[in-house]
Amino acid sequence: MASPLLLAVAASIASFFIITLIVSIIFFICQFTKKHRRTTSIPIRNTSTVISISDSQMFDPSLNKIDMVDLVNATRNFSPDLIVGDGSFGYVYKAHLAPGSTVAVKKLAADAFHGYREFKAEMETLGKIRHDNIVNLFGYCATGSDRVLIYEFIEKGSLDQWLYDTSSDGLDTSALRLPLSWRTRVNIVKGVAKGLSFMHSLEEAIIHRDIKASNVLLDVNFNAHIADFGLARRIDSSHSHVSTQVAGTMGYLPPEYFHGGGATVMGDVYSFGMLMFEVATCRRPNLKIKDENGVEVRFVEWAMSMVSQNQEMKMLDVRISKDDLDENEVKEFFRIATFCTVDSPRLRPSMHDIVHLFYEIQDETSI
Numbered sequence: 001m002a003s004p005l006l007l008a009v010a011a012s013i014a015s016f017f018i019i020t021l022i023v024s025i026i027f028f029i030c031q032f033t034k035k036h037r038r039t040t041s042i043p044i045r046n047t048s049t050v051i052s053i054s055d056s057q058m059f060d061p062s063l064n065k066i067d068m069v070d071l072v073n074a075t076r077n078f079s080p081d082l083i084v085g086d087g088s089f090g091y092v093y094k095a096h097l098a099p100g101s102t103v104a105v106k107k108l109a110a111d112a113f114h115g116y117r118e119f120k121a122e123m124e125t126l127g128k129i130r131h132d133n134i135v136n137l138f139g140y141c142a143t144g145s146d147r148v149l150i151y152e153f154i155e156k157g158s159l160d161q162w163l164y165d166t167s168s169d170g171l172d173t174s175a176l177r178l179p180l181s182w183r184t185r186v187n188i189v190k191g192v193a194k195g196l197s198f199m200h201s202l203e204e205a206i207i208h209r210d211i212k213a214s215n216v217l218l219d220v221n222f223n224a225h226i227a228d229f230g231l232a233r234r235i236d237s238s239h240s241h242v243s244t245q246v247a248g249t250m251g252y253l254p255p256e257y258f259h260g261g262g263a264t265v266m267g268d269v270y271s272f273g274m275l276m277f278e279v280a281t282c283r284r285p286n287l288k289i290k291d292e293n294g295v296e297v298r299f300v301e302w303a304m305s306m307v308s309q310n311q312e313m314k315m316l317d318v319r320i321s322k323d324d325l326d327e328n329e330v331k332e333f334f335r336i337a338t339f340c341t342v343d344s345p346r347l348r349p350s351m352h353d354i355v356h357l358f359y360e361i362q363d364e365t366s367i
Contacts, residue, residue: 207235
């Protein structure tokens with residue numbers, strides 16, 4: 001019979017081998033996991049965010065990946081003198097990447113969460129589509145903690161600037177911005193309608209979620225280009241909405257957003273209707289207006305009330321020339337806007353139907 005001393009020694013040896021085996025297994029698993037992670041993700045310096053290789057499928061592979069050195073040179077190290085606008089979470093710079101090639105460069109905020117979220121949203125939506133009324137995304141830069149998006153440069157700047165600012169800021173070659181004519185305004189909103197209709201008709205519909213005057217850019221011929229897709233989301237074909245927190249701009253937000261409703265294409269329709277009212281009246285949707293009794297009411301309430309009283313001509317921006325202005329066309333324009341801004345999303349027309357309504361106006365008035 002083995003002595004107690006021998007049994008103790010045997011037990012110690014057995015325990016040593018078991019512990020050694022367990023430690024070896026754990027070490028092997030950790031090394032394998034670490035190696036696997038190195039092959040599937042690219043860490044961003046100075047932040048906990050990572051851009052995985054699977055993210056390369058988020059966008060059109062034809063997009064150019066631009067070196068940060070080239071962007072620094074093109075923007076003179078992102079000089080404030082070259083800022084031409086600011087989108088959500090970042091400034092936009094005018095730059096020349098090559099002789100005769102002018103682009104708009106948006107450098108996203110250094111904040112890891114917001115900057116990467118917008119980068120991902122723009123790449124997943126704008127990076128996959130092309131349309132005459134949607135700004136083109138040419139390329140991107142994702143290096144270290146920097147995330148930059150490169151777009152086509154739209155010469156005339158934003159619709160917001162043309163509605164409210166008549167000063168020269170370098171975006172337009174003229175010394176003074178002249179008021180937009182009625183015809184130009186109608187064509188601008190029709191262009192926005194066509195861009196939204198395209199987005200909503202995709203197999204995975206895209207909801208912009210921030211349609212407003214500052215996110216509509218105008219080219220040299222005053223054609224509209226929808227911009228800033230930082231809040232945009234895709235809707236899977238099996239769903240009718242995106243469950244997400246309320247996002248957008250006050251005055252343009254649909255009422256259902258304040259009652260727990262998810263983001264839908266009909267939310268874009270409401271924002272578009274508010275844009276129509278704004279373009280025609282040159283009044284900001286987020287500001288209250290005094291009605292005929294001197295009581296301050298919401299912009300949309302004032303607009304609906306004026307239309308119901310057949311006061312459409314009195315609503316127009318006073319700077320719009322009345323020469324050759326067709327009153328029936330003006331009333332039809334406001335009628336479409338009221339359809340878009342009814343409280344119930346189910347009663348709003350689709351953007352596809354809205355485009356057809358604009359073409360009916362064109363047929364009737366020979367636009």
